[in-house]
Amino acid sequence: MNPLSGKHIVLGLSGGIACYKAAELARLLVKAGATVQAVMTEAAGQFITAVTLQALTGRAVVASQWDLREPNAMAHINLSREADAILIAPCSADFIARLAQGRSDELLSLLCVARPIERVPLLLAPAMNREMWAHPATQRNLMQVAADGAVSLGVGCGEQACGETGDGRMLEPAEIIEELEAFFTPKRLAGERVLITAGPTFEAIDPVRGITNHSSGKMGFAIARAAREAGAQVTLIAGPVHLPTPRGVARVDVHSARNMFEAVEQHAPTATVFIATAAVADWRPAAVALHKIKKDGSGAVPQLSFVENPDILAHVAASPRARHGQLYCVGFAAESEDLLANASAKRKRKGVPLLVGNIGPATFGQDDNALLLVDETGAQELPRASKRELGRALVQQMAERMRGRQ
Numbered sequence: 001m002n003p004l005s006g007k008h009i010v011l012g013l014s015g016g017i018a019c020y021k022a023a024e025l026a027r028l029l030v031k032a033g034a035t036v037q038a039v040m041t042e043a044a045g046q047f048i049t050a051v052t053l054q055a056l057t058g059r060a061v062v063a064s065q066w067d068l069r070e071p072n073a074m075a076h077i078n079l080s081r082e083a084d085a086i087l088i089a090p091c092s093a094d095f096i097a098r099l100a101q102g103r104s105d106e107l108l109s110l111l112c113v114a115r116p117i118e119r120v121p122l123l124l125a126p127a128m129n130r131e132m133w134a135h136p137a138t139q140r141n142l143m144q145v146a147a148d149g150a151v152s153l154g155v156g157c158g159e160q161a162c163g164e165t166g167d168g169r170m171l172e173p174a175e176i177i178e179e180l181e182a183f184f185t186p187k188r189l190a191g192e193r194v195l196i197t198a199g200p201t202f203e204a205i206d207p208v209r210g211i212t213n214h215s216s217g218k219m220g221f222a223i224a225r226a227a228r229e230a231g232a233q234v235t236l237i238a239g240p241v242h243l244p245t246p247r248g249v250a251r252v253d254v255h256s257a258r259n260m261f262e263a264v265e266q267h268a269p270t271a272t273v274f275i276a277t278a279a280v281a282d283w284r285p286a287a288v289a290l291h292k293i294k295k296d297g298s299g300a301v302p303q304l305s306f307v308e309n310p311d312i313l314a315h316v317a318a319s320p321r322a323r324h325g326q327l328y329c330v331g332f333a334a335e336s337e338d339l340l341a342n343a344s345a346k347r348k349r350k351g352v353p354l355l356v357g358n359i360g361p362a363t364f365g366q367d368d369n370a371l372l373l374v375d376e377t378g379a380q381e382l383p384r385a386s387k388r389e390l391g392r393a394l395v396q397q398m399a400e401r402m403r404g405r406q
């Protein structure tokens, strides 16, 4: 289940051109299962209308402390008591300054001051010109606001509406959603350092050709995101895939199985969990031609011979740290038939405590999957669901098993 499902979010908009992105953000929050109550400052009303937000959230927007639709005329109390979180997006430089001072002369800052501080988190998505962001007053105010218990989600870097380039853009709506989902996820993997391989590998034949497979990397990326949400420090070693890096995850791009093996060897000594989701090519061409292999017109075909690639998972699982329980190893099995028998045999062969079986052809490239978890006690199904949901479910299952081992 999405961690935002059933949450009630007060979405506060202060003045800034990034207000146009708040519409998309409201839509994504609703899609994730949250209820959204939009609150706008007067300045926000210069950039986006209440009609837009009301239509997207299905709730009347509140913009004034003196809104007489509230039966008790206490919008600041009602709104802040109902919220599971208050998210200010966009949060302008002026609004940060107002928060730093504890101002309460308009509804949005008033309800931030009035919120029960222990129970209702205040999350900020700042948005402003790069000079405003870098200004010592803004940074000073932000530090004060953080010391008072608010959480800044950070800013993006890049081209700004004003034409300048630098830090200060509001995070994209999807990035804010990622941060929020992480915020609401129990920190089951706190303190863990998780290393994940994902995607296919590419084994070169010559400078323009190679051998690869249909793995999209989506399952591994979803697990990386879920592990980070659960509080782990995550390194993701990715074969050639076109997927955005989950927020807060360190990514290392590799091509061949041997590149992946080297990257894993470099990171495994400091990891506490290793999850091998990559569809690693079992063989590579014995020799890579220096130049493109050309047809010679005679109809003769090139003769390729292969050598076996290192088995990354088996190698890591056999390391002393894994054998002494300091590195928990999880393998995947991409099968085309007889999942339980193949996965159980593979678990033993690879020497891992947990092996996750899936039917490769049914899931490669798809957004959903079904998993079969095989450990020493037997097998457990995680029924068909989105890879995002399965990633979260798997992290939960792993965390339980790891706790059981301590």
Ligand code: CTP
Residues within 6 Å of the ligand: 197, 257, 276, 277, 278, 279, 280, 281, 282, 309, 310, 311, 312, 313, 314, 330, 331, 332, 333, 334, 335, 346, 350
């Ligand atoms: N794996 C690996 N290095 C390899 C091959 C596989 O780390 N050279 C890992 C995969 O990431 C996965 C597990 O081993 O976690 C099983 O991969 P899979 O391709 O299903 O199995 P294989 O070991 O290749 O065995 P087979 O081809 O016989 O099914």
